[in-house]
Amino acid sequence: xxxxxxxxxxxxxxxxxxxxxxxxxxxxxxxxxxxxxxxxxxxxxxxxxxxxxxxxxxxxxxxxxxxxxxxxxxxxxxxxxxxxxxxxxxxxxxxxxxxxxxxxxxxxxxxxxx
Amino acid sequence: xxxxxxxxxxxxxxxxxxxxxxxxxxxxxxxxxxxxxxxxxxxxxxxxxxxxxxxxxxxxxxxxxxxxxxxxxxxxxxxxxxxxxxxxxxxxxxxxxxxxxxxxxxxxxxxx
Numbered sequence: 001x002x003x004x005x006x007x008x009x010x011x012x013x014x015x016x017x018x019x020x021x022x023x024x025x026x027x028x029x030x031x032x033x034x035x036x037x038x039x040x041x042x043x044x045x046x047x048x049x050x051x052x053x054x055x056x057x058x059x060x061x062x063x064x065x066x067x068x069x070x071x072x073x074x075x076x077x078x079x080x081x082x083x084x085x086x087x088x089x090x091x092x093x094x095x096x097x098x099x100x101x102x103x104x105x106x107x108x109x110x111x112x113x114x
Numbered sequence: 115x116x117x118x119x120x121x122x123x124x125x126x127x128x129x130x131x132x133x134x135x136x137x138x139x140x141x142x143x144x145x146x147x148x149x150x151x152x153x154x155x156x157x158x159x160x161x162x163x164x165x166x167x168x169x170x171x172x173x174x175x176x177x178x179x180x181x182x183x184x185x186x187x188x189x190x191x192x193x194x195x196x197x198x199x200x201x202x203x204x205x206x207x208x209x210x211x212x213x214x215x216x217x218x219x220x221x222x223x224x225x226x
Contacts, residue, residue: 006157034213043118043203043218044158093157099212100146100165103205105157 003027006094006106013084013113020080021109023094029074030096034103035067038091050077050094084113116141118217120204126223133191135220137204140185142215144206147180147187152201152219161202162189194224 003026013019023033031052036044048069049057056069068080081088089112097103119138127133137147145166150158164171164180164187171178177190191198201221205214 004157032212041218043216046213046215049213091155095157097212097214100207102148102160102163103150103158103214105159108155108157110155 004094004096004104004106006109008109009107010110011112013111015085015113016083018080018082019084019111020078021092021094021111023077023079023106025075025096028096028104030077031074032096033071033077034095034097035069035077035079036093036095038093038108044093047079047092050079081111084111086113089113116215118142118204118206118215120202120217121220122218124221124223126225127194129195129224129226131194133194133198133222133224135189135202135204135222137187137189137217138185139206142185142206142208144208146207147178148205148207148214149176149178149187149189150203150205150216152203154201158203191222194222196224196226198222199224 005024007022033050035047037047038044046059047062050069050071052071058064071077091108093108095103095105117140148163149161152158162178164178175192179188201219203216203219205216
């Protein structure tokens with residue numbers, strides 16, 4: 001099965017700075033990767049679908065200029081939180097899946113903006 | 115509006131008993147329903163997938179049922195163990211799309 005590696009597992013940054021989170025598919029060429037955000041005791045909310053070689057598709061209410069997604073290769077997608085604010089503090093998780101199949105998730109990144 | 119509902123309160127059971135978790139949904143016609151386990155500070159891990167034309171699926175101590183008329187799935191863990199303590203998420207996939215929509219999850223606590 002596919003293995004997904006996400007880095008870093010946690011990060012603390014100052015308000016106004018940017019943070020990049022990497023998601024790597026270690027043994028599977030993923031043309032599509034998904035980025036989720038999870039607040040405490042809440043469900044995983046899909047933020048965007050990352051498409052290799054093209055623009056990401058963002059869910060309603062997610063600011064594309066704030067959450068920059070780059071999927072430059074079949075094994076790497078990055079999410080950059082720009083001009084981070086305390087309300088962006090959350091647990092960010094990436095995943096890969098194919099229609100009708102199980103999803104593989106990264107370990108998640110705990111972002112704390114101070 | 116579309117909703118996926120799981121028991122928000124934690125389920126406390128004794129070791130050896132069967133845990134039953136519920137997932138109800140409205141205004142969806144899922145092609146697939148999946149169950150995941152999530153430990154604190156970790157990403158979800160896949161457990162079972164059941165298709166709309168399947169009634170039941172089993173894997174070792176796990177069993178999932180899927181009733182598309184009631185719009186409900188039940189997830190059972192038999193002979194539960196303290197190591198089964200975690201949050202369990204149900205997720206729906208609508209036909210033609212590979213994105214998953216998740217419920218909030220139910221925390222299961224198995225006491226020795």
